[in-house]
Amino acid sequence: xxxxxxxxxxxxxxxxxxxxxxxxxxxxxxxxxxxxxxxxxxxxxxxxxxxxxxxxxxxxxxxxxxxxxxxxxxxxxxxxxxxxxxxxxxxxxxxxxxxxxxxxxxxxxxxxxxxxxxxxxxxxxxxxxxxxxxxxxxxxxxxxxxxxxxxxxxxxxxxxxxxxxxxxxxxxxxxxxxxxxxxxxxxxxxxxxxxxxxxxxxxxxxxxxxxxxxxxxxxxxxxxxxxxxxxxxxxxxxxxxxxxx
Amino acid sequence: xxxxxxxxxxxxxxxxxxxxxxxxxxxxxxxxxxxxxxxxxxxxxxxxxxxxxxxxxxxxxxxxxxxxxxxxxxxxxxxxxxxxxxxxxxxxxxxxxxxxxxxxxxxxxxxxxxxxxxxxxxxxxxxxxxxxxxxxxxxxxxxxxxxxxxxxxxxxxxxxxxxxxxxxxxxxxxxxxxxxxxxxxxxxxxxxxxxxxxxxxxxxxxxxxxxxxxxxxxxxx
Numbered sequence: 001x002x003x004x005x006x007x008x009x010x011x012x013x014x015x016x017x018x019x020x021x022x023x024x025x026x027x028x029x030x031x032x033x034x035x036x037x038x039x040x041x042x043x044x045x046x047x048x049x050x051x052x053x054x055x056x057x058x059x060x061x062x063x064x065x066x067x068x069x070x071x072x073x074x075x076x077x078x079x080x081x082x083x084x085x086x087x088x089x090x091x092x093x094x095x096x097x098x099x100x101x102x103x104x105x106x107x108x109x110x111x112x113x114x115x116x117x118x119x120x121x122x123x124x125x126x127x128x129x130x131x132x133x134x135x136x137x138x139x140x141x142x143x144x145x146x147x148x149x150x151x152x153x154x155x156x157x158x159x160x161x162x163x164x165x166x167x168x169x170x171x172x173x174x175x176x177x178x179x180x181x182x183x184x185x186x187x188x189x190x191x192x193x194x195x196x197x198x199x200x201x202x203x204x205x206x207x208x209x210x211x212x213x214x215x216x217x218x219x220x221x222x223x224x225x226x227x228x229x230x231x232x233x234x235x236x237x238x239x240x241x242x243x244x245x
Numbered sequence: 246x247x248x249x250x251x252x253x254x255x256x257x258x259x260x261x262x263x264x265x266x267x268x269x270x271x272x273x274x275x276x277x278x279x280x281x282x283x284x285x286x287x288x289x290x291x292x293x294x295x296x297x298x299x300x301x302x303x304x305x306x307x308x309x310x311x312x313x314x315x316x317x318x319x320x321x322x323x324x325x326x327x328x329x330x331x332x333x334x335x336x337x338x339x340x341x342x343x344x345x346x347x348x349x350x351x352x353x354x355x356x357x358x359x360x361x362x363x364x365x366x367x368x369x370x371x372x373x374x375x376x377x378x379x380x381x382x383x384x385x386x387x388x389x390x391x392x393x394x395x396x397x398x399x400x401x402x403x404x405x406x407x408x409x410x411x412x413x414x415x416x417x418x419x420x421x422x423x424x425x426x427x428x429x430x431x432x433x434x435x436x437x438x439x440x441x442x443x444x445x446x447x448x449x450x451x452x453x454x455x456x457x458x459x460x461x462x463x464x465x466x
Contacts, residue, residue: 003327074448075441076406079420082437090434175311182313186412193315197413206323214312214320221311 009205010212021199021209028195029216035112035191036181036220040174042117043124048163050121051128052154065125072122077115077183084115085187112184120177124170131166132158164235171228178220192216251432255439258426265422266443268336272418273405276343280404281397283344284351288359289381291352302352309349315410317346322414335416339408347404354396358389395459402451406444419443 010022054065089100143153185194196213200206290302321342370380409420427436
């Protein structure tokens with residue numbers, strides 16, 4: 001293997017600029033975290049909403065929820081990125097489309113966040129539906145028997161339990177969202193993968209570059225895992241759902 | 246700006262798109278076959294008490310599963326030419342990458358499958374005089390494979406969607422072909438939508454088949 005190692009590359013200045021390569025990676029890390037966390041908020045809200053709708057007593061609501069999930073689950077994330085970036089603006093009214101294309105601030109960031117958020121929400125919806133489905137029927141019956149309305153039964157009985165049940169799959173989804181945010185490079189978000197490609201081409205120190213970026217992704221996944229484990233522990237219902245640990 | 250869809254560009258670029266789709270399918274099939282074979286070996290290595298080999302298999306699977314596929318694609322594209330000394334092209338690099346990457350995911354499925362077989366089956370195998378490989382090949386793996394078939398297929402659907410990521414190294418798959426066609430005819434919107442529809446139809450159809458299969462297996466059990 002003929003490779004010229006240079007571990008000092010991170011502190012060298014980029015060609016024709018006064019930033020160092022380390023600055024590029026820090027910027028990339030910042031965007032990766034921003035996109036992932038913002039998308040996570042969207043994904044949680046919509047995921048729980050759609051997942052709940054899919055257990056509703058109205059068949060039309062269920063069908064709507066199913067269609068939503070199938071739509072987002074059966075098209076690759078990268079293709080969805082392009083659809084949001086290139087196709088959706090064309091479908092908007094003329095003035096709005098022009099504004100989105102020319103003047104919208106942080107266009108790439110917003111597009112990537114919305115896309116990743118909706119994509120992940122479909123997967124969360126599926127888990128929430130399964131979580132609600134795994135509750136004994138007696139729970140909602142008890143809620144209704146006590147005089148709760150259906151909405152109250154969901155709010156005070158079903159959803160708090162379902163949330164705890166879906167925490168383990170949510171953990172892997174939270175780790176996935178950091179990994180999936182890498183796809184945002186394709187529409188020009190300056191996140192880690194984008195910076196990795198740029199730095200590799202610019203510095204020609206591919207191995208060092210990719211190693212640093214891989215470690216950063218690894219750190220994201222690890223921290224995400226620990227945060228969810230902490231939440232899982234704090235929200236445990238004593239004597240009801242025992243964690244596997 | 247764009248008033249109405251122009252369907253003529255889709256018919257005009259069909260042969261081109263077909264070529265891209267064929268590569269996507271080829272990549273999926275090779276990575277699935279190789280991934281299941283290597284994945285099963287990885288799972289067996291993890292479950293057998295082989296010391297460093299089991300540890301290495303565990304590390305490999307966990308490492309692959311904790312970094313983005315895009316980074317793995319970039320890694321292989323960078324490292325393979327450094328090792329072999331000659332560039333092998335984006336398409337071949339993609340085939341190697343996906344086989345190695347998917348092996349980690351298939352191995353987790355096969356591990357669950359092997360663990361779902363009651364211990365008594367293995368003991369029965371040994372009791373009638375079979376060795377490790379015979380017991381695995383004739384008793385454990387056929388059942389594990391069968392139990393896990395729906396999940397293996399679901400993983401393959403995910404694999405098919407993930408092949409679109411070879412975009413990053415410029416391999417000509419379905420998405421790349423659609424993009425090129427869109428640029429050539431200056432109608433990117435139609436081509437992206439068309440590609441999305443093809444992906445959707447294939448994945449939706451496959452997941453419907455998986456659902457049916459799951460029901461059939463459930464009934465026989």
